[in-house]
Amino acid sequence: MGSYLLKRLAASLLTALLASILVFLLVRMVPGDVVAQMMGQAGGENAAAALREFFGLDQPIYMQYLAWITHVLQGDLGVSWTRGIPVATMVGQAFLVTLEIALLTLFIATVIGVPLGILAGIYENRPLDTAIQSFNIIGLSAPVFWVGLMLLVGVSATFSWSPPLRFVTPDRSLADNLAILALPIASLGLLQAAAYSQFVRQNVVSAMSQEYVRTAIAKGVPVRGIFFKHILRNVMIPIITFMGLILIQILGGTVIIESLFALPGLGRLLLAAIETRDYPVLQGALLVVVVAAMVVNLLVDLTYRLIDPRVRVS
Structure with a gap:
């Protein structure tokens, strides 16, 4: 494990260097x-x-x-050309907001999407599967800004409530912080849950079609026992892989939802930096996103080894 970790860290450093060159050049193409x-x-x-x-x-x-x-x-990371504030301070504060959104969204997507995908896979081509598939199709098709607007309008009209306009960090007031993030996280979480559910369903259906599983079912082994003993172990690694991909996608793609709900996250900071051509902020924010993606990939690979030592990682 130690030698593998050292190799991965060395590869990550090289990747970060190449990414820094790409980020630097892309920023100047604007x-x-x-x-x-x-x-x-x-x-x-x-x-x-x-x-x-x-x-x-x-x-x-x-x-x-x-x-x-x-x-x-x-x-x-330098100083902002337009605001005169250290880039590390600006990016650090914005990244914490985006990270909170990403982690809470991932939690919601996992809690909703994984059980739905498992149920859809076990009850393939039955009414329950059809209902879950309908939810998946809607979630995969709907744009996030539309879902966010519908939730905002629906909640405001039904409960006469709207989220606070000024962002509050969780250390100041956890209740206000969650109230501000409730609708953005619900918007992202429902859409990611649909993608999660569809992915998990495909893996469960594939595992259910294996010879040893069909043999166990033919012998009268309870579906619950088959699931926990055989199916769950086979689908755990793909689920963890997809979890890492979702987290990376959220970290790098919150521009729309942060702009819609006026959240001071990394996506909104990037958008403002593009508008003002603030190169230090753009470079620093993009580099942080790249490094965060590499850290997530490394953690996913290490988790493979913990779940299944038979997985051989090069």
């Missing part, structure tokens, strides 16, 4: 820059040149990258 945003139609070429020199944009792109990555390796 049309316009912070100087154009600041100057607008006013100011002359001398003022623009002075600003480019101040931000280091007059340097060759490889020099800009080397300067940035050198500071990153020292734990310094």
